[in-house]
Amino acid sequence: MANVYYAKDADRKQLEGKTVAIVGYGSQGHAQAQNLRDSGVNVIIGLRRGKSWEQAEKDGFTVYEVQEAVKQADLVNLLMPDETMAKVYQSQVAPNLKSGSALFFSHGFNIHFEQIVPPKDVDVALIAPKGPGHLVRRVYEEGFGVPGLIAVHQDASGKAKEIGLAYAEGIGATRAGVIETTFKEETETDLFGEQAVLCGGVSELVKNGFETLTEAGYQPEIAYFECLHELKLIVDLMYEGGLAGMRYSISDTAEFGDYTSGKRVVGEASREAMKAVLKDIQDGTFANKWIRENDEGKKEFNRIREEEKDHPLEKTGAKLRSTMAWITEDGKAAIKQ
């Protein structure tokens, strides 16, 4: 069984009198900074001038250039896009990192693939909330927390894990549970999950289902509802009760089709493909490709992004969603009135 830590395992004193610099004020940055502040931690923000800077000031934080924030900090958490982190680290973080301080991450990519190699005299740890930033903030405000992962890469002070747990408590994660892992495990499973199942796998499943129905002459609107819209309802049931909970709610006909046809669609070939995807993640093939893509200005990435926007599924969906008042925030408010 995995080690799971809760509030009783965290000692707030580990962050007392310390300054935490959150570098980046995007999805995770704004959420973790605000949660820590509400938990009584002294937080400053490190940024470049621009939109995020203005937002962080509006939210009441003191904001500094990255170099200055790092100079002042006992704990620095790098919460900016993984693909820009290494350059910012080399030019602005590393030269100013105090000996004996701690360097934190929410994802292990740059450490695991050695894009960032911190000096030996700092703690290096990871606190990864298992949810998007806006949920990390909302759930904390509701008095609960998003679960998280903790990993220690380098324990210079002998207290890296204790400081990590105090940080996890500050952002609310120990209210839900913090699972112990390694940078390697977090990085590889995170990349695999998003590529094979959550993002890549699901997107292609939805698109292939939509195309199969429309190519057979069915109306795109019906295909959209069947293959994309209803997915949320099914996933909600899975989230609450696992596969069994979902199968309890669907009809027996749907359940029988699930057992007999599911494996025909996602079978041995898919499993082999998943293994190949995992191998590319483990041996660094994917990481190298992504690093090269960024160095070359994300040309391929941007080309595919544009192409995907033009898919008939997306055109059909945009039209349909604009008429579904209950999906948009404005619509929800209008229905309540």
Ligand code: NDP
């Ligand atoms: P975002 O893409 O939201 O980060 C954007 C922020 O980084 C902005 O405030 C931006 O400022 C700032 N930034 C970008 N470039 C620079 C720069 N050169 N100098 C200073 N600031 C800069 O990141 P996420 O919150 O999505 O991800 C942060 C980390 O958390 C990553 O390691 C990610 O893997 C991890 N993570 C993210 C999750 C999520 O929910 N998104 C979930 C779990 C982990 P500006 O406005 O100036 O551009």
Ligand code: MG
């Ligand atoms: Mg990820």
Ligand code: MG
């Ligand atoms: Mg149906």
